[in-house]
Amino acid sequence: MTRLTTSEFLIGILAIGYFAIVQPVPAVAQSIDETASVCAGCHGDKGVPIDKTIPNIWGQNRLYLLNQLHDFKVGHRKNEQMAPIVEPLSKTDIEALATYFSKKPWPDLQQPAASDDVKAKARAVLDSLNCRGCHQEHYQGDTARPRLAGQQDEYLTKTMTDFHAGDRKTYMGMVALMKSIDEADIKALGAYLAGFKIPGHP
Incomplete structure (x- = not known):
C-alpha cells in the first residue's frame, strides 16, 4: 500500500472540495x-x-x-x-x-379608480360587512387572507359571485357574507377594490 505524504494528502482533500463546489447540483x-x-x-x-x-x-x-x-x-x-x-x-x-x-413585486394592473358614486356604494357595503376586520385597513390582507386592493376587477367580481351563488365553499364565512348582498353590490365592490391604492405601494 502506497503511503501518501502530507502534502499529497492535502492536495487530494483540496481537489475533492473543489470538485464538490464546481460540479452542478440540482437546485x-x-x-x-x-x-x-x-x-x-x-x-x-x-x-x-x-x-x-x-x-x-x-x-x-x-x-x-x-x-x-x-x-x-x-x-x-x-x-x-x-x-x-x-x-x-x-x-x-x-x-x-x-x-x-x-416575494415578487405586486404589478400595476393599471386599473382606474372607481367613480364617486361607485366608491360611496362600495364603502357602505364594505363597512356593513366589516371587510377590514379580515382584509385589514387598506385591503392588503394578512398572513392568511388575500390582498384585494389592486386585484383584477373581473376576478374579484367572479370570486364574490361564486361565493354568493354557493359555487365556491372554501370559506363558509365568505359564502354567508356574499349571500347577504346583491349582484349590484358585488359589481361595485369589484370596481372599487380593483382601483384601490395602498398608500406607498403599487
Whole structure:
C-alpha cells in the first residue's frame, strides 16, 4: 500500500472540495423557476395575467397562496387549468411556489379608480360587512387572507359571485357574507377594490 505524504494528502482533500463546489447540483430554486414558468402561461411572466378573470399572484400573501394551492391539490377548489398543474406537486414544491410568488413585486394592473358614486356604494357595503376586520385597513390582507386592493376587477367580481351563488365553499364565512348582498353590490365592490391604492405601494 502506497503511503501518501502530507502534502499529497492535502492536495487530494483540496481537489475533492473543489470538485464538490464546481460540479452542478440540482437546485430547488431552478426547479421552482421551471414550475413558475408554467404558471406564467396564465398568470403572466411579468405578473400581469393574460385574462381579467385570472388573479394576479405576484406579491400575494404567502399563506394565502399556500392554502389555495393546497385546496386545488386536494380538490377543495375545482379548476380545469389548475388541476393538472398542482397534481404532481409535492408539499415542498407548493411551499416553495408560495414563497416564490409572495416575494415578487405586486404589478400595476393599471386599473382606474372607481367613480364617486361607485366608491360611496362600495364603502357602505364594505363597512356593513366589516371587510377590514379580515382584509385589514387598506385591503392588503394578512398572513392568511388575500390582498384585494389592486386585484383584477373581473376576478374579484367572479370570486364574490361564486361565493354568493354557493359555487365556491372554501370559506363558509365568505359564502354567508356574499349571500347577504346583491349582484349590484358585488359589481361595485369589484370596481372599487380593483382601483384601490395602498398608500406607498403599487
